[in-house]
Amino acid sequence: MRNLKRYVNLNALVQNFDALSKLSAPADCAAVVKADGYGLGMIEVSRVLFEAGCRNFFVATLEEGELLRQQLPLPQIYVLNGISGYPPARFHQARLLPVINSLGDIQTWSAAGSLTDHGCALHIDTGMQRLGLTAGEFAAITADPGLQQRLNPVLLMSHLVSAEIPAASINQQQLKKFNDLMDGLPAAMQQIPKSLANSSGIVLGAAFHFDLCRAGAACYGVNPQPTQTSPMQPVVEISAPIIQIREVNKTGSVGYGSTANIGAGSRLATIAAGYADGYPRHASNRAQVQIGEWLAPVVGNVSMDLISVDISHLPTGAVCVGDPVLLVGPLVTIDQLAEAAGTIGYELLTNLGRLTTPEYQT
Numbered sequence: 001m002r003n004l005k006r007y008v009n010l011n012a013l014v015q016n017f018d019a020l021s022k023l024s025a026p027a028d029c030a031a032v033v034k035a036d037g038y039g040l041g042m043i044e045v046s047r048v049l050f051e052a053g054c055r056n057f058f059v060a061t062l063e064e065g066e067l068l069r070q071q072l073p074l075p076q077i078y079v080l081n082g083i084s085g086y087p088p089a090r091f092h093q094a095r096l097l098p099v100i101n102s103l104g105d106i107q108t109w110s111a112a113g114s115l116t117d118h119g120c121a122l123h124i125d126t127g128m129q130r131l132g133l134t135a136g137e138f139a140a141i142t143a144d145p146g147l148q149q150r151l152n153p154v155l156l157m158s159h160l161v162s163a164e165i166p167a168a169s170i171n172q173q174q175l176k177k178f179n180d181l182m183d184g185l186p187a188a189m190q191q192i193p194k195s196l197a198n199s200s201g202i203v204l205g206a207a208f209h210f211d212l213c214r215a216g217a218a219c220y221g222v223n224p225q226p227t228q229t230s231p232m233q234p235v236v237e238i239s240a241p242i243i244q245i246r247e248v249n250k251t252g253s254v255g256y257g258s259t260a261n262i263g264a265g266s267r268l269a270t271i272a273a274g275y276a277d278g279y280p281r282h283a284s285n286r287a288q289v290q291i292g293e294w295l296a297p298v299v300g301n302v303s304m305d306l307i308s309v310d311i312s313h314l315p316t317g318a319v320c321v322g323d324p325v326l327l328v329g330p331l332v333t334i335d336q337l338a339e340a341a342g343t344i345g346y347e348l349l350t351n352l353g354r355l356t357t358p359e360y361q362t
Helices: 009-023 034-038 042-051 060-070 089-091 103-110 135-142 145-151 169-183 199-204 334-339 345-351
Strands: 004-010 028-032 055-061 076-079 098-100 119-123 151-156 210-214 236-247 252-254 261-263 267-271 288-291 294-296 307-310 323-329 359-361
Touching: 004 009, 009 028, 009 042, 009 199, 009 210, 009 359, 028 042, 034 042, 034 345, 042 055, 042 060, 042 119, 055 060, 060 076, 060 089, 060 236, 089 098, 098 103, 098 151, 103 135, 103 145, 135 145, 199 210, 267 323, 294 307, 323 334, 334 345
Parallel strands: 004 359, 028 055, 028 210, 055 076, 076 098, 098 119, 119 151
Antiparallel strands: 004 236, 236 267, 236 323, 252 261, 267 307, 288 294, 288 323
16 A cells, blocks of 8 residues: 555635636536546536536547546537547547547548437647648538438537647637638537636637636646646645655765765655655655745655655754655645646646545545
8 A cells, every 4th residue: 555645625626617617608518527536536626517517528439438428428429539439439428528539530430321310529730730620621521411311410529739838829820720720610510618728728818718728737737827826726635654864964965876965964754755655756856845834845766666755944843754744735836846847737637646536635
């Protein structure tokens, strides 16, 4: 059993979704719950968001969608990775809406007959160069009423590349491209709802909202605009216990590789967590942890199961073996740890503590 614990504040999750919904209005706001609800538990996260009024959910894979449908019979559930070689009958049986991303998806879905009667989404690539239909593939659909009928699209969408950077020129380029494509729709497709904004796109403003926004990482406490003060409530706390306190009696190095030196008279606390728990090794000698009301720096390389921190500046006797240390908490946010590790909060949410079961708080 791992010593690390994850606490998920469901009230903060709902507050974040409500805040994003208000920013999105009058557009609807969907919740993206892929990757097991960004690592926090797709079923529990989706349940409370449905109770809070969310009626549209996005997952990545068919299997995620099938699992979610077993728990939530009512909402729309979109599968972002599309058909991906699965039989259309499975989407039909679970009433899942595949996001059509390729010519192969078009061919498979349009040939499925009555299995498509609950619809699909069409994803047009406006600059990501990842999944999504080319402008030419989308034009072939808009020019063919029979194909439109066979596909039965109920949502037209694209995905922003750099919405977390408001000044990035590609935001306006993608917006113009998406608007141009929507302006050229035939009459039969003009009333289909449209979606462009992810979490960061919601903050960019109403021009990006269209009919449906897709709130993902920001629901879980990640800052949608990292250069600004975060408007989101922290959703997750991650803690691990101190298992040893060491008085350093001789100047020396700490941990594998001797990447940090520590002076005589210093005090070190060893924490029962490491990169096996998803704590980023790249945070070695850069991150901090929270112990009570204090911050303590990580010293030496993070190892598989252990982290060393310098507690020399803490009052003598203030810290004991067994005390919990917050690896993510009020003084060390998920974004701050991500910055120290040279990554993004998304990656940490989906990895940190993945070997433990979340504990939910309301």
